[in-house]
Ligand SMILES: Nc1ncnc2c1ncn2[C@@H]1O[C@H](COP(=O)(O)OP(=O)(O)O)[C@@H](O)[C@H]1O
């Protein structure tokens with residue numbers, strides 16, 4: 001439904017063996033929200049993001065994308081999808097951007113970006129390519145369409161990876177520390193692209209260590225600690241008047 005949250009997570013738990021990594025996370029992203037997720041290393045940020053598109057399977061709890069809840073059933077050591085086609089359909093609406101770009105090295109930039117609308121949306125190649133070119137234009141990479149990933153800087157590769165997501169016009173984007181693998185001088189060009197997308201009010205959940213950036217672009221900030229949301233709120237509150245002593249310490253160290 002139109003009015004449903006883009007992403008709704010309720011009481012999400014995830015264990016890896018004996019490690020209880022997510023301990024009851026409840027989070028809502030409404031259309032247009034830019035949710036920044038911050039927290040120390042190992043607090044469960046990536047695991048939470050990966051559960052949203054079922055790259056990790058939750059141990060318990062529910063996840064709904066635009067009001068449609070993943071149907072899960074008990075399986076090996078946790079929950080498994082009851083209907084793989086449903087997962088495929090929901091996943092097609094979520095674009096994931098990884099720390100390490102994950103471009104296909106044996107395809108050109110244009111090939112990388114075209115592949116997704118062809119396979120995920122089933123578009124004819126010509127139409128997919130037109131979308132891909134528009135997406136590359138959007139991230140300032142039109143002139144690199146024929147380049148090979150290995151010949152690009154990290155910043156260019158990450159912008160291509162963002163274009164690949166934009167080419168399917170996703171309901172929401174999931175970005176996992178998109179700038180943390182980049183040399184410092186390349187961070188800005190990627191943040192500029194994300195900033196533009198946030199200004200367009202594209203729904204996103206953004207895991208980041210760039211605190212100043214999170215403060216600028218986020219509509220909502222979530223501080224994850226030991227698999228729980230310890231504090232959340234608007235950026236002015238989280239960065240300007242944090243309540244939790246752990247968050248205060250975390251921000252102090254990050255500054
Ligand atoms: N596939 C996995 N198998 C076992 N443990 C994992 C796996 N993925 C993550 N973990 C553990 O879960 C915890 C949270 O990891 P992660 O979600 O990557 O944290 P963050 O992204 O906040 O740094 C860490 O202790 C990590 O070692």
Ligand SMILES: [Mg+2]
Pocket residue numbers: 045046047
């Ligand atoms: Mg991580």
